[in-house]
Amino acid sequence: MKLSSEQVLQIALLARLGLTDDEVDRLREQLSNILENFEVLQQVDTSNVPPTAQSITLQNVMKSDEAAVSLPQNQILANAPRREGEFFRVRPVLE
Amino acid sequence: MKINHNRLTIHEAYKLLRSKQLSSVELTKAIIERIHQVEPKVHALITVTDELALKQAQKADELIASGDINPLTGIPAVIKDNMCTKGILTTCSSKMLENFVPPYNATVVEKLTDCGAVVVGKSNMDEFAMGSSTENSALFITQNPWDLARVPGGSSGGSTAAVAAGETIYALGSDTGGSIRQPAGFCSVTGLKPTYGRVSRYGLVAFASSLDQIGPLTQDVTDCALVLNAIAGYDPRDSTSAPHPTPDYTQCLTTRLNGLRIGVPKEYFVEGMQTEVETAIRTAVSKLEELGAKADWEVSLPNTPNALAVYYIIAPSEAMANLARYDGVKYGFSYQGTDSMWEAMKKTRQYGFGAEVKRRIMLGTYALSAGYYDAYYLKAQKVRTLIRQEFDRAFEKFDVLVTPTSPTVPFKIGEKVDDPLQMYLSDICTLPVNIAGLPAISIPAGFADGLPIGLQIIGKPFSEETILKIAYAYEQATEWHKRKPDL
Numbered sequence: 371m372k373l374s375s376e377q378v379l380q381i382a383l384l385a386r387l388g389l390t391d392d393e394v395d396r397l398r399e400q401l402s403n404i405l406e407n408f409e410v411l412q413q414v415d416t417s418n419v420p421p422t423a424q425s426i427t428l429q430n431v432m433k434s435d436e437a438a439v440s441l442p443q444n445q446i447l448a449n450a451p452r453r454e455g456e457f458f459r460v461r462p463v464l465e
Numbered sequence: 466m467k468i469n470h471n472r473l474t475i476h477e478a479y480k481l482l483r484s485k486q487l488s489s490v491e492l493t494k495a496i497i498e499r500i501h502q503v504e505p506k507v508h509a510l511i512t513v514t515d516e517l518a519l520k521q522a523q524k525a526d527e528l529i530a531s532g533d534i535n536p537l538t539g540i541p542a543v544i545k546d547n548m549c550t551k552g553i554l555t556t557c558s559s560k561m562l563e564n565f566v567p568p569y570n571a572t573v574v575e576k577l578t579d580c581g582a583v584v585v586g587k588s589n590m591d592e593f594a595m596g597s598s599t600e601n602s603a604l605f606i607t608q609n610p611w612d613l614a615r616v617p618g619g620s621s622g623g624s625t626a627a628v629a630a631g632e633t634i635y636a637l638g639s640d641t642g643g644s645i646r647q648p649a650g651f652c653s654v655t656g657l658k659p660t661y662g663r664v665s666r667y668g669l670v671a672f673a674s675s676l677d678q679i680g681p682l683t684q685d686v687t688d689c690a691l692v693l694n695a696i697a698g699y700d701p702r703d704s705t706s707a708p709h710p711t712p713d714y715t716q717c718l719t720t721r722l723n724g725l726r727i728g729v730p731k732e733y734f735v736e737g738m739q740t741e742v743e744t745a746i747r748t749a750v751s752k753l754e755e756l757g758a759k760a761d762w763e764v765s766l767p768n769t770p771n772a773l774a775v776y777y778i779i780a781p782s783e784a785m786a787n788l789a790r791y792d793g794v795k796y797g798f799s800y801q802g803t804d805s806m807w808e809a810m811k812k813t814r815q816y817g818f819g820a821e822v823k824r825r826i827m828l829g830t831y832a833l834s835a836g837y838y839d840a841y842y843l844k845a846q847k848v849r850t851l852i853r854q855e856f857d858r859a860f861e862k863f864d865v866l867v868t869p870t871s872p873t874v875p876f877k878i879g880e881k882v883d884d885p886l887q888m889y890l891s892d893i894c895t896l897p898v899n900i901a902g903l904p905a906i907s908i909p910a911g912f913a914d915g916l917p918i919g920l921q922i923i924g925k926p927f928s929e930e931t932i933l934k935i936a937y938a939y940e941q942a943t944e945w946h947k948r949k950p951d952l
Contacts (some may be wrong), residue, residue, distance in 0.1 A: 389823070
């Protein structure tokens with residue numbers, strides 16, 4: 371499975387990840403090599419085998435809906451790269 | 466007699482603290498002095514919290530004076546830098562979180578603090594815990610205390626090197642595919658990955674949510690049990706934490722292994738395995754037989770070789786979803802040179818993430834993308850079922866499985882950085898355990914030319930007591946854990 375540069379850029383777009391031309395080249399090589407090695411899985415017979423998403427059997431974990439104290443607003447905003455008053459400042463979504 | 470304070474175990478220090486022969490402040494000062502002495506060589510710690518530590522030590526001494534003492538009171542600890550510490554930098558060794566100061570404590574940190582623990586530092590790691598050598602840290606490289614030209618393993622390389630170098634009495638690490646056990650093996654310390662769900666992950670920066678687990682890195686098995694006692698248990702803030710009761714893990718530590726059945730799966734003795742490692746593990750199994758256990762050398766887990774592909778599809782897929790939150794809006798690195806939302810997000814992630822993290826985000830995005838989901842992600846989840854079933858069947862016949870922790874002794878810094886697949890292979894013996902959610906421990910089992918070899922003991926889900934018991938019996942019958950690196 372050899373990836374093309376276009377495929378690498380398409381995956382990067384889905385992941386919202388900027389890449390330099392060098393990174394595109396290197397990732398094309400490395401990902402192709404890794405994916406080629408993963409082809410061993412295609413040899414494994416998995417007909418009638420259910421998928422495993424997690425290894426413990428807990429299901430539908432519930433908790434009671436009780437109000438609790440939240441962290442103070444100024445502490446939450448302390449790490450904000452851009453803030454305006456008591457809000458996170460963001461760039462326009464619709465232009 | 467001058468006591469070498471920085472080499473005390475938890476249980477030794479506890480005795481001295483309880484009998485007032487030593488104060489927590491004295492112990493903490495000795496550790497801080499040691500940090501300043503060896504850190505220029507080892508580079509295990511990102512943040513040294515010496516001021517906070519001395520305050521905590523004073524408080525611990527007051528607690529002890531009032532008779533309020535438990536085995537971790539007043540004892541210095543190092544926390545891996547992917548666990549949130551309120552008011553203390555938590556970087557995940559990433560440029561993305563270089564300036565991130567969490568507003569809350571991870572549950573494990575809270576639990577240790579409640580015990581009166583003294584936090585002396587936050588440790589270096591592979592960025593976002595992705596790696597096997599700590600070379601993927603965006604901040605600096607950590608050296609193996611046994612040979613400064615070699616890696617300490619990873620991703621909990623900083624925590625592990627700090628324990629081995631005497632910069633702390635114990636540490637916490639996290640393990641997604643071997644990140645506690647592989648460095649423990651590489652640095653000759655004891656490292657436990659508990660059963661998936663045994664320890665709360667609230668406040669652990671998420672990497673791969675179906676695999677991540679926090680565990681202790683200690684100087685011996687007794688200490689490992691003591692730390693597990695403090696951190697194990699159900700947490701309503703982590704919906705994947707298990708409601709199972711937690712025993713006192715020190716109660717199982719006996720040296721008689723009569724009646725225990727040990728399986729040695731042959732697939733773990735892989736092609737390319739170092740001869741000295743194989744010899745050490747075979748010798749260790751013979752030792753366990755001498756101690757009363759019954760070993761079967763012909764166990765087969767045929768899907769073991771598929772674990773690498775399963776892991777490197779599932780872990781990156783989960784990682785790419787978990788890392789989607791780093792968009793430069795709420796916290797972390799944020800690219801400012803544009804007014805476009807998409808451009809800012811793209812550049813934030815381009816400059817904020819390092820090469821391995823980008824590689825895994827790309828791999829995960831590909832495996833989950835339309836047209837490839839069935840062939841990669843779903844296929845990997847099905848083979849994951851087969852790996853679990855093989856373990857289940859083996860555990861009908863055996864109490865534990867014993868394997869090497871890694872196929873080789875620690876490799877040289879730089880040796881594998883340009884070949885991601887070779888790097889991934891150093892976790893080949895530890896990955897299947899996370900895939901199946903099992904508990905496993907790595908303990909010191911010998912040396913090859915002065916470089917450590919680790920023995921891995923794998924148990925059934927929630928059978929930490931059994932693996933600790935076997936590890937303890939082996940440790941008491943050998944001297945490996947007492948050897949310390951010269952620094």
